[in-house]
Amino acid sequence: MLFHAEPIEFTAQAGPGAPAWTGRAADGEDLLRFAVSVHRHGGRIAALWGDDRRREDGCFRLNCVFSLDEGHAWVTLDLRAGGANDGDCPFYPDLSGIFPAANRMQRATRDLVGICCDGGDQRAWLRHGAWPEHWHPLRHDSVHEVGVGVGFPNLPSDYDFVQVGGEGAHEIPVGPIHAGIIEPGHFRFSVIGEKVLRLEQRLGYQHKGVEHRFVGTDIAAGAKLVGRVSGDSTCAYAWAYATAIEAACGVAPPPRALALRALMLERERVANHLGDLGALGNDAAFAFGLTQFMRLKEDWLRLNAQLFGHRFMMDRIVPGGVVLDLDPPALRMIVEQCDALGREVKDIRSIYEEHPGLQDRFLTTGAITAELARELSLTGMAARATGIILDGRCYRQGYAPPAPYAELGVRPATDERGDVAARVAVRFDEIFESLRLIKELAVGLPDGDSRVECAPRPCGCGLGVVEGWRGEVIVGVQLDEEGRIARAHPHDPSWQIWLALEHAVLADIVPDFPLINKSFNLSYSGVDL
Amino acid sequence: MIPLLKRIFRTGILTEPPPPPPPAAEVPRAEIERLNDEVLAILGRALTIREVDAGSCNGCELEIHALNNAYYNLEGCGIKFVASPRHADMLLVTGPVTKNMENALRIAYDCTPDPKLVVAVGDCGCGCGEAGRLFNENYATCGAVENVIAVDVRVPGCPPTPTALMQGILAAVKRR
Numbered sequence: 001m002l003f004h005a006e007p008i009e010f011t012a013q014a015g016p017g018a019p020a021w022t023g024r025a026a027d028g029e030d031l032l033r034f035a036v037s038v039h040r041h042g043g044r045i046a047a048l049w050g051d052d053r054r055r056e057d058g059c060f061r062l063n064c065v066f067s068l069d070e071g072h073a074w075v076t077l078d079l080r081a082g083g084a085n086d087g088d089c090p091f092y093p094d095l096s097g098i099f100p101a102a103n104r105m106q107r108a109t110r111d112l113v114g115i116c117c118d119g120g121d122q123r124a125w126l127r128h129g130a131w132p133e134h135w136h137p138l139r140h141d142s143v144h145e146v147g148v149g150v151g152f153p154n155l156p157s158d159y160d161f162v163q164v165g166g167e168g169a170h171e172i173p174v175g176p177i178h179a180g181i182i183e184p185g186h187f188r189f190s191v192i193g194e195k196v197l198r199l200e201q202r203l204g205y206q207h208k209g210v211e212h213r214f215v216g217t218d219i220a221a222g223a224k225l226v227g228r229v230s231g232d233s234t235c236a237y238a239w240a241y242a243t244a245i246e247a248a249c250g251v252a253p254p255p256r257a258l259a260l261r262a263l264m265l266e267r268e269r270v271a272n273h274l275g276d277l278g279a280l281g282n283d284a285a286f287a288f289g290l291t292q293f294m295r296l297k298e299d300w301l302r303l304n305a306q307l308f309g310h311r312f313m314m315d316r317i318v319p320g321g322v323v324l325d326l327d328p329p330a331l332r333m334i335v336e337q338c339d340a341l342g343r344e345v346k347d348i349r350s351i352y353e354e355h356p357g358l359q360d361r362f363l364t365t366g367a368i369t370a371e372l373a374r375e376l377s378l379t380g381m382a383a384r385a386t387g388i389i390l391d392g393r394c395y396r397q398g399y400a401p402p403a404p405y406a407e408l409g410v411r412p413a414t415d416e417r418g419d420v421a422a423r424v425a426v427r428f429d430e431i432f433e434s435l436r437l438i439k440e441l442a443v444g445l446p447d448g449d450s451r452v453e454c455a456p457r458p459c460g461c462g463l464g465v466v467e468g469w470r471g472e473v474i475v476g477v478q479l480d481e482e483g484r485i486a487r488a489h490p491h492d493p494s495w496q497i498w499l500a501l502e503h504a505v506l507a508d509i510v511p512d513f514p515l516i517n518k519s520f521n522l523s524y525s526g527v528d529l
Numbered sequence: 530m531i532p533l534l535k536r537i538f539r540t541g542i543l544t545e546p547p548p549p550p551p552p553a554a555e556v557p558r559a560e561i562e563r564l565n566d567e568v569l570a571i572l573g574r575a576l577t578i579r580e581v582d583a584g585s586c587n588g589c590e591l592e593i594h595a596l597n598n599a600y601y602n603l604e605g606c607g608i609k610f611v612a613s614p615r616h617a618d619m620l621l622v623t624g625p626v627t628k629n630m631e632n633a634l635r636i637a638y639d640c641t642p643d644p645k646l647v648v649a650v651g652d653c654g655c656g657c658g659e660a661g662r663l664f665n666e667n668y669a670t671c672g673a674v675e676n677v678i679a680v681d682v683r684v685p686g687c688p689p690t691p692t693a694l695m696q697g698i699l700a701a702v703k704r705r
Contacts, residue, residue, distance in 0.1 A: 130628030179612035209669035231588025294598035
C-alpha cells in the first residue's frame with residue numbers, strides 16, 4: 001500500500017504488535033519527499049539508524065521510522081558506495097531541516113556506521129575521544145583490540161558549543177557528573193544573571209556500545225541486553241524487542257502472555273510516576289512528598305519482588321511470551337494493592353494541589369507548546385502534557401491499539417498547559433488509569449499458556465513499538481542467515497524529548513532547571529546506548 | 530496544613546531494623562550492629578557518599594534512591610549522600626565504566642580526600658554475573674570499576690537490592 005500517494009510501496013507487518021509497515025525508498029529523493037509528506041500530514045520522525053549491509057547486499061542501509069496516524073512506517077534506503085558519493089562515507093539527504101529531532105540521530109549514525117547526511121550539523125555526538133573519527137564500530141570490517149589499556153587511546157575531547165555573546169552573558173557548565181544520584185551528561189547554560197538564554201546538552205557519556213553488543217548474539221541474550229538499555233523502562237524495552245523478534249520469526253504470543261506483559265508495563269509506569277512525583281515535590285523543597293511517594297513506591301516494588309521475582313521485573317518478558325505466571329491469590333493481592341494505592345495517591349494529590357508554595361513552583365514553569373511538541377516529534381507524557389492526544393495504547397483517528405489494549409479502552413491523560421504542573425497532573429491521571437488497567441487485566445486474565453516456542457527465522461526483520469512510561473519505545477531487529485541478531489536498534493523517546501528540555505528552560509531561571517528536568521526525567525542511558 | 534499533618538501522623542515511623550547478614554555470612558549480624566557503633570565511633574555520624582554513575586543503565590540508581598526512603602532510612606544511620614567528591618568519604622560507583630566517563634571518574638576519585646573508600650555497585654560495576662558478561666570491555670567500555678580505580682568492596686546484583694547496598698556500604702566501613 002501507499003501512504004500519502006508517495007511512491008514507496010509498503011507491506012504491513014504481521015503479528016499482534018502495534019501496526020507497522022515496511023517499505024524501501026528507491027533513492028534519497030524519494031525518502032526526502034516522503035519525509036516532507038509525513039511532516040505535512042502531522043506525522044513525526046520516530047527513529048533513525050544505520051546498518052552495514054555490505055556483506056549481504058553490498059550496500060549501507062539507512063533506516064527511518066516515521067510515525068503516521070495509522071501507525072509506524074519503517075523506510076529503508078540503500079546507500080551504495082562509490083558513484084557521486086564519497087566511496088567511504090556514503091551520503092543521504094539531511095532530514096533535520098524537516099524534523100529537527102533527526103539531528104542527533106543522524107550524528108550518532110555517522111559516528112557508529114559511517115554514513116552521513118549531506119549537510120547541516122556534522123559535529124560528533126557519541127564519539128567523544130575514545131575512538132578515531134574514521135573508525136566506525138558498527139562496520140563489520142572494524143577491527144578493535146579489546147582490553148584494558150589496549151585499543152585506541154582515550155583522548156580528551158572538545159565540543160563546539162554554540163556561544164552566546166553580549167554584555168553580561170556568561171556560561172554555566174554542569175556535568176558530566178551531576179550533583180544528585182542521576183546519570184551523567186553535560187549541560188551548558190548561557191545566562192544573564194539568573195535568566196537562561198540558552199541551554200545546550202552534550203550527551204554520550206553513557207555510551208557503552210549496546211548496539212555493537214547485539215551483533216551476533218542469539219535471541220535470548222538479546223532479550224537480556226535490551227532489558228538493560230534503560231533500567232527504568234526494562235519492561236517497555238523487553239516488550240518492544242519481543243514484538244520485533246516475534247514479527248521477524250512469525251510467532252504469535254498467547255493472549256495470556258500479552259495480558260501479563262501489559263500488566264507489567266502498567267506496573268512499571270506506576271512505579272516511575274510515583275518516584276518522579278515524589279522527587280518533583282522534593283525539588284520544590286516539599287520533602288513530605290518525597291517521603292510519602294518513596295514509601296508507596298517501595299511497597300509497590302516489594303510486591304513486584306514477591307510476585308514477579310524481581311523488583312523491576314527485569315527479564316520477565318521474552319520473545320514468545322513471559323517467563324512467569326500469576327495464580328489467583330497473586331492476582332487478588334495485585335487488585336487489593338491497586339485499591340489501597342489509589343486511595344493514598346488521591347489523598348496526596350489533594351495535598352499537592354492545595355499547597356500554595358508547591359503550586360507556585362509548578363505553575364508556568366518549564367512550559368512548552370503543543371506546536372513545539374509536534375515540531376520536535378515528541379511522544380508520551382511530555383507530548384500529552386501539551387494537550388496532544390497521542391498514546392499508543394489508545395484509539396485515535398485511523399489507529400487501533402494493539403492487544404490487549406484494544407479491549408481495555410484506555411483513556412489518554414492530557415493537559416493543555418505544557419508546564420511542570422501539567423506534567424504532574426498527567427502523571428497523577430496516568431497512575432489512576434494504570435491502576436484501573438491493572439485491575440481489569442488481573443480480573444480478566446485469559447487462560448492458557450503464557451509462553452510459546454520462538455524459533456529464529458533466518459534473515460527475518462521486525463519492528464516493535466510500545467508506549468512506555470516516558471513515551472514511545474521502539475526496537476528494530478534484523479536477523480542474519482543463522483537466525484542470530486545481525487542488527488538491533490533500541491530507540492528511547494528521550495531522543496526527542498531532550499530537545500524539548502532545551503526549549504522548556506528558556507523562560508525560566510537556573511534554579512528552576514532541576515524541577516523542569518525532573519518533570520521530564522529523561523533517560524541518558526537509553527539515548528547514549 | 531491539617532491534612533498534611535494528619536497524614537504524617539498516620540504514616541508513623543516505617544524505618545526497619547538494619548539489614549540481616551549477607552547471604553555468604555561474611556559479616557554476621559552481631560557484626561552489623563557493632564559496625565553501626567563503629568561507624569559512629571570513627572566517623573562521628575558523618576559517613577558521606579558521593580554516588581558516581583559511570584555508565585549504568587540507571588537500574589542501580591533506582592535502588593540507591595530507595596536507600597533514602599523511610600524503610601531503609603540510610604540517613605538515619607548517619608550516612609548521607611553529598612554533591613561533591615571533595616565532601617565525600619566514599620565513592621559509590623555504578624558501571625560498566627564507559628570510555629566517555631573514564632576521565633570524569635578518575636577526576637572524582639582524585640578529588641575525594643584520603644583515606645577514601647570505593648564501593649563498586651551492580652554486576653556491571655563488579656564485572657560479574659550475566660550483566661557483567663553482557664557489558665564487558667569493548668571499544669566504548671572499560672568494564673568493571675576496578676579496571677579504572679581501586680575498589681574496596683563489591684556489591685553485585687542486577688540491580689542489587691537496597692539491603693545488599695546497605696550491607697556493602699557497612700562492609701566497606703569495616704575494612705577501613
